[in-house]
Amino acid sequence: MTPKAPRMTDAESRAWLGLITLVQLLPHTLDGQLQRDSEMTHFEFSVLSNLYTAPESTLRMTELAASTAATLPRLSHVCTKMEKRGLVDRTSCPTDRRATNVQLTPNGRRDFIRAIPAHIELARKLVIDALSPSQIEALANISETIGARIADHRAG
Numbered sequence: 001m002t003p004k005a006p007r008m009t010d011a012e013s014r015a016w017l018g019l020i021t022l023v024q025l026l027p028h029t030l031d032g033q034l035q036r037d038s039e040m041t042h043f044e045f046s047v048l049s050n051l052y053t054a055p056e057s058t059l060r061m062t063e064l065a066a067s068t069a070a071t072l073p074r075l076s077h078v079c080t081k082m083e084k085r086g087l088v089d090r091t092s093c094p095t096d097r098r099a100t101n102v103q104l105t106p107n108g109r110r111d112f113i114r115a116i117p118a119h120i121e122l123a124r125k126l127v128i129d130a131l132s133p134s135q136i137e138a139l140a141n142i143s144e145t146i147g148a149r150i151a152d153h154r155a156g
Contacts, residue, residue, distance in 0.1 A: 026126070033122045038115035043068065044082060045119065047075070048104065048112040051088065057104035060093060064102055087111060 008016060031042040040048070050067045051057050059067070065075045079102055082088045087108035093099035104112070131139065 029126065030119070030122065034115060034119060037118045038111065040111065040115060041078075043070070043078060044087075045112070045115060047078065047082065047102075048087065048108055048115075051102060051104035052109065052112055054104075057109070058101050060096075061090075061100045061102060082108070 027042055034040050034042050034045050038045075046068050047064065050064055051059060061072060061075060061079075064070075065072050068075065070078075079088055079090060083090060085107075086105055089103045089105055091101050091103065093101045127139075128136065
């Protein structure tokens with residue numbers, strides 16, 4: 001006899017389906033706003049954000065791929081497009097000839113900074129302003145807990 005997989009309770013199902021709906025709809029909505037207002041995708045914004053906060057605004061391709069949850073081929077394709085638009089530069093890593101670094105250009109920094117206000121406005125409208133302070137704290141705790149589990153799963 002094959003054991004049955006446990007089913008979710010009504011509360012678990014409600015939470016799970018709600019989360020799935022959010023992770024599907026929110027990126028699409030953010031992507032639309034960024035493309036309309038800043039002529040960049042949400043993924044490109046994420047790449048620029050990671051570079052903006054990196055030391056010397058530079059990361060190895062492998063680090064950038066990991067921090068944006070992208071495959072190296074996808075990241076390479078997007079970086080090629082961003083390089084043509086003057087947002088990033090790719091160079092050989094001075095400490096490892098096999099590696100490639102990606103660096104934020106002055107134009108990339110400018111475009112990223114210009115994109116932030118409308119992006120934050122939409123994040124506030126859709127998420128932050130809809131929640132009470134205790135709900136925001138709970139969301140932060142929940143996100144951190146699930147994020148740590150996902151990181152452990154990906155590493156293991």
